[in-house]
Amino acid sequence: MTAAALAIWTIVVVLALAVLRREGSEGLLAAGGTAVQQGKALMMRLPLALLAAAFLMQVLPVELLVSVIGPQSGLAGILLATIVGGLLPGGPMTSFPLALVVLQGGAGLPQIVALIAGWSVFAMHRVMAYEAPIMGWRFVALRLSSSLILPFVAGVIAMVLTTLLP
Structure with a gap:
């Protein structure tokens, strides 16, 4: 794991604990749902963007x-x-x-x-x-x-x- 990935995971864990403490499991579920929605949108765009960049490199x-x-x-x-x-x-x-x-x-x-x-x-x-x-x-x-x-x-x-x- 890279240092950047480790730093991001540390931030995620700290924030998850803060949400859990403040909002309980409902807050964690809401945050997880938001992350999944945004992840779906990103997963649809990122491969296309990389493919477009590869095509762009050719032209x-x-x-x-x-x-x-x-x-x-x-x-x-x-x-x-x-x-x-x-x-x-x-x-x-x-x-x-x-x-x-x-x-x-x-x-x-x-x-x-x-x-x-x-x-x-x-x-x-x-x-x-x-x-x-x-x-x-x-x-x-x-x-x-x-x-x-x-x-x-x-x-x-x-x-x-x-x-x-x-």
Whole structure:
């Protein structure tokens, strides 16, 4: 068992004990039911997302993308990956497999960090569909301008860490 899996199992056990103490067995059953429902949805999506990523690897011009966000692309590649990440449509079931395909194709790790961070922070599809209609454009402008540099900084930090910790 990996350290991450052990940590997750520890958290699950601690939370289960807290629910049991607070809500009793009914709370555990309710939580288990919710987990099963979410698991079913995930089990339907995850294999399809991985299959789509495998197909995407065959048709995506990975070499072209790697040439501009490869390990040698430096700060310019990190900036480009940040922008591309913000424009990626879809949720984690499409974005993470796509990032994995590009990483396996030879993209730089700091650039992929910037890509995922850009997707997480900017996600223009989410801004247009949910954030602006619900929160308003003033809020969107404030949030985007205040977090504008975050994905780029994440990529730069990843670049520094990958050179310090090979």
